[in-house]
Amino acid sequence: MNSYKLALCQMNVSEDKNKNIEHACEMIKKAASENADIIVLPEMFNCPYQNDCFPVYAEEYPGKTTTALSQVAKENNVYIIGGSIPELFDGNIFNTSYAFDREGNLIAKHQKMHLFDINVEGGVYFMESDTLSPGNQVTVFDTEFGKIGLAICYDIRFPELSRLMSLEGAELIILPAAFNMTTGPAHWELSIRMRALDNQVYFAAAAPARNTDASYVAYGHSMVSDPWGKIVASTDEKESIIYADIDKDVIKSVREQLPLLKHRRTDIYDINKF
Numbered sequence: 570m571n572s573y574k575l576a577l578c579q580m581n582v583s584e585d586k587n588k589n590i591e592h593a594c595e596m597i598k599k600a601a602s603e604n605a606d607i608i609v610l611p612e613m614f615n616c617p618y619q620n621d622c623f624p625v626y627a628e629e630y631p632g633k634t635t636t637a638l639s640q641v642a643k644e645n646n647v648y649i650i651g652g653s654i655p656e657l658f659d660g661n662i663f664n665t666s667y668a669f670d671r672e673g674n675l676i677a678k679h680q681k682m683h684l685f686d687i688n689v690e691g692g693v694y695f696m697e698s699d700t701l702s703p704g705n706q707v708t709v710f711d712t713e714f715g716k717i718g719l720a721i722c723y724d725i726r727f728p729e730l731s732r733l734m735s736l737e738g739a740e741l742i743i744l745p746a747a748f749n750m751t752t753g754p755a756h757w758e759l760s761i762r763m764r765a766l767d768n769q770v771y772f773a774a775a776a777p778a779r780n781t782d783a784s785y786v787a788y789g790h791s792m793v794s795d796p797w798g799k800i801v802a803s804t805d806e807k808e809s810i811i812y813a814d815i816d817k818d819v820i821k822s823v824r825e826q827l828p829l830l831k832h833r834r835t836d837i838y839d840i841n842k843f
């Protein structure tokens with residue numbers, strides 16, 4: 570199949586885990602009724618983005634959240650990239666995204682590799698490593714539409730990761746994310762378009778809707794860039810679902826006309842020595 574429909578759910582996240590799960594399922598059903606093939610939720614969609622909440626909302630797999638996502642995927646015959654949730658695994662907590670196929674089977678799991686530990690003067694402070702552990706796997710998985718790469722939020726800032734995913738064959742990279750009011754206006758669009766452009770892939774980033782009462786105020790602005798760096802879907806800070814047609818002919822055509830991936834000087838690059 571040469572094109573398919575992607576939906577990003579920019580949902581309001583509340584303090585009530587059950588309501589968040591129900592609300593995510595409602596948005597998924599709505600996107601499925603609009604004929605979306607792959608539906609994406611934002612980072613930490615069942616839990617406020619707060620260190621004191623992660624251990625309280627964390628669940629092992631399979632748990633309440635992942636069971637609900639698996640069921641709704643099957644009932645609506647869609648792929649779901651389940652944003653991310655706090656995952657309890659081997660006594661540690663991870664920021665984890667689960668992907669399900671149309672039958673509700675788990676087909677991939679990504680544990681955020683780069684923890685968001687930053688302190689911007691006069692702006693945002695967050696230390697994910699106070700409660701979370703980092704994952705160690707690059708995540709690329711097969712679908713009927715081809716290979717998809719999966720990363721989470723701050724992972725976008727490490728170009729090596731997107732490059733590895735595209736070299737492993739990913740033609741679409743999906744990023745459940747939650748930038749904030751300091752780095753969002755400065756770096757969100759720039760990073761999405763740049764990762765799309767330098768890897769010649771579609772790049773789709775799904776954010777939560779902005780809640781100004783939350784301790785961490787999300788930027789919103791869910792967005793999809795095509796492999797030319799052109800924004801093909803976007804929204805503002807409010808709750809909404811956005812849709813993008815992912816056209817594999819566009820990927821092929823951009824790669825033929827501007828063969829960046831072929832022009833890499835791998836005989837010269839040795840980034841491991843630094």
Ligand SMILES: NC(=O)CCC(=O)C(=O)O
Pocket residue numbers: 612685721722723724726746747748749752753756
């Ligand atoms: N949740 C996150 O990883 C936030 C990343 C972010 O805001 C950034 O600027 O990077």
